Amino acid sequence: xxxxxxxxxxxxxxxVCCSGCGVPVVGLAxxxxxxxxxxxxxxxxxxxxxxxxxxxxxxxxxxxxxDAAGEITDVAYELRVxxxxxxxxxxxxYVRDNLQQPFHQLEEPLRPGAKYLWxxxxxxxxxxQRWVTEWGMAGYLLRDQVVPNAxxxxxxxxxxxx
Amino acid sequence: xxxxxxxxxWGRPAARSVxxxxxxxxxxxxxxxxxxxxxxxxxxxxxxLERIGVRxxxxxxxxxxxxxxxxxxxxxxxxxxxxxxxxxAIGAVFPLPGTTFLAALVAPFTAAGGMxxxxxxxxxxxxxxxxxxxxGRATAAVRLTRPQLRLRDxxxxxxxxxxxxxxxxxxxxxxxHVDAVLDLTDQRAGLKGAxxxxxxxxxxxxxxxxxxxxxGDTLLEETVLCSGEERSYVEWAADDGxxxxxxxxxxxxxxxxxxxxxxxxxYPWANRRLx
Numbered sequence: 207x208x209x210x211x212x213x214x215x216x217x218x219x220x221x222v223c224c225s226g227c228g229v230p231v232v233g234l235a236x237x238x239x240x241x242x243x244x245x246x247x248x249x250x251x252x253x254x255x256x257x258x259x260x261x262x263x264x265x266x267x268x269x270x271x272x273d274a275a276g277e278i279t280d281v282a283y284e285l286r287v288x289x290x291x292x293x294x295x296x297x298x299x300y301v302r303d304n305l306q307q308p309f310h311q312l313e314e315p316l317r318p319g320a321k322y323l324w325x326x327x328x329x330x331x332x333x334x335q336r337w338v339t340e341w342g343m344a345g346y347l348l349r350d351q352v353v354p355n356a357x358x359x360x361x362x363x364x365x366x367x368x
Numbered sequence: 369x370x371x372x373x374x375x376x377x378w379g380r381p382a383a384r385s386v387x388x389x390x391x392x393x394x395x396x397x398x399x400x401x402x403x404x405x406x407x408x409x410x411x412x413x414x415x416x417l418e419r420i421g422v423r424x425x426x427x428x429x430x431x432x433x434x435x436x437x438x439x440x441x442x443x444x445x446x447x448x449x450x451x452x453x454x455x456x457a458i459g460a461v462f463p464l465p466g467t468t469f470l471a472a473l474v475a476p477f478t479a480a481g482g483m484x485x486x487x488x489x490x491x492x493x494x495x496x497x498x499x500x501x502x503x504g505r506a507t508a509a510v511r512l513t514r515p516q517l518r519l520r521d522x523x524x525x526x527x528x529x530x531x532x533x534x535x536x537x538x539x540x541x542x543x544x545h546v547d548a549v550l551d552l553t554d555q556r557a558g559l560k561g562a563x564x565x566x567x568x569x570x571x572x573x574x575x576x577x578x579x580x581x582x583x584g585d586t587l588l589e590e591t592v593l594c595s596g597e598e599r600s601y602v603e604w605a606a607d608d609g610x611x612x613x614x615x616x617x618x619x620x621x622x623x624x625x626x627x628x629x630x631x632x633x634x635y636p637w638a639n640r641r642l643x
Contacts, residue, residue, distance in 0.1 A: 228641035228642045228643045229641065229642045230639050230640070230641055230642075231639060231640055231641065231642050232637070232639045232640075233637070235640070235642055241642060272635070272637065274407065290597065291597055291598075292568070292597050292598035294570055294595055294596075294597060294598055295570075295595050295596045295597045296597065330635075332407075332635070333411075335411060336532070336633070337633065337634070337635040338629060338633045338634055338635065339634070339635055339637060340629075340634055340637065344642065347639055348593075349403060349639075350590065350591060350592055350593055351592070351593045351594070351595060351626075352592065352593070352594045352619070352622035352623060352625065352626045353622075355595060356595075
């Protein structure tokens with residue numbers, strides 16, 4: 207009986223703790239489409255977008271976001287989008303390098319009613335050295351895995367072009 | 369504490385937990401990863417490394433293939449085990465007293481149900497055998513391309529192109545002429561998934577990457593993993609295993625990119641939380 211109550215208390219404590227904490231993220235955080243966390247899943251949901259050429263936005267890289275001492279220069283973003291069926295991996299459908307702004311409207315239409323994984327990273331110079339951020343991931347962070355993986359950001363396109 | 373003392377202490381749960389925590393702490397301390405470093409540490413570690421030698425195992429990857437249950441007998445057996453274990457696992461984690469005991473009472477019935485379901489749902493032996501043969505041919509074709517050497521060469525190529533450092537395959541240069549050696553070992557590949565009747569499987573490839581001094585001191589260490597989409601065993605085997613072979617090909621390049629990124633380019637940035 208005592209062990210059962212202990213289990214119940216542990217589970218309740220876990221639920222209370224997790225309800226107050228946000229979604230873990232590495233690299234640049236996505237802004238649009240926003241991440242859609244699910245209650246009983248460590249993986250993100252597929253956020254619906256209203257266009258087949260959605261605009262993807264992410265946080266801008268600067269010394270404040272990176273919490274770095276020194277000036278950050280020569281920032282360029284690299285974006286990748288994969289079409290996926292299971293959400294664990296996918297087929298690369300869109301790549302852009304050397305983006306100067308922390309957003310990008312896709313220049314080629316995606317397939318209607320399809321699911322996509324996307325991620326972004328920044329190349330930059332700090333204190334005379336070239337660096338790159340990790341690929342952006344959220345939810346259950348798979349930092350040891352190549353992209354695409356189940357922790358990439360997610361969206362799904364509308365059934366028909368709008 | 370002597371050996372006998374450790375043996376005696378091991379019997380006590382609290383002592384066991386302390387040993388386990390100490391073991392985990394030791395293991396994490398002895399395998400430095402880029403994510404454990406501060407930016408200053410990463411800069412100091414990478415700065416003197418101008419010439420990197422890349423070495424790989426001469427043997428091929430260790431292959432493991434999760435397979436579906438084969439035929440009525442295979443399906444019934446696997447269905448019975450899954451049927452019996454599922455309620456017990458649920459009972460064990462359910463936060464109410466007595467649920468494990470109740471689950472154990474229910475288990476024989478769910479095992480019988482699982483057995484019947486497994487016998488019906490399992491793929492025919494001929495279908496699984498044909499799929500095994502196709503995956504075998506695809507694996508042989510992938511082996512012929514020497515993926516471990518392609519991984520090494522891709523790391524060399526990407527390292528030279530993207531880091532400004534000089535990378536060289538170590539059979540082209542003696543170890544004494546490099547500042548650090550990147551060992552790519554313990555390569556594994558195959559299909560993995562849950563142990564079910566006909567589970568969705570992920571094609572995977574992984575390698576252990578260890579950056580060390582020529583004297584053998586470890587600087588950084590990480591196991592990197594590449595996963596493909598989920599498909600059934602028979603789907604992976606279609607068209608002589610073409611999808612599996614393609615996934616392995618993509619993984620070689622992706623693993624090389626990840627190794628070069630993590631060891632030589634990534635800015636260590638702690639994970640954060642989105643509100």
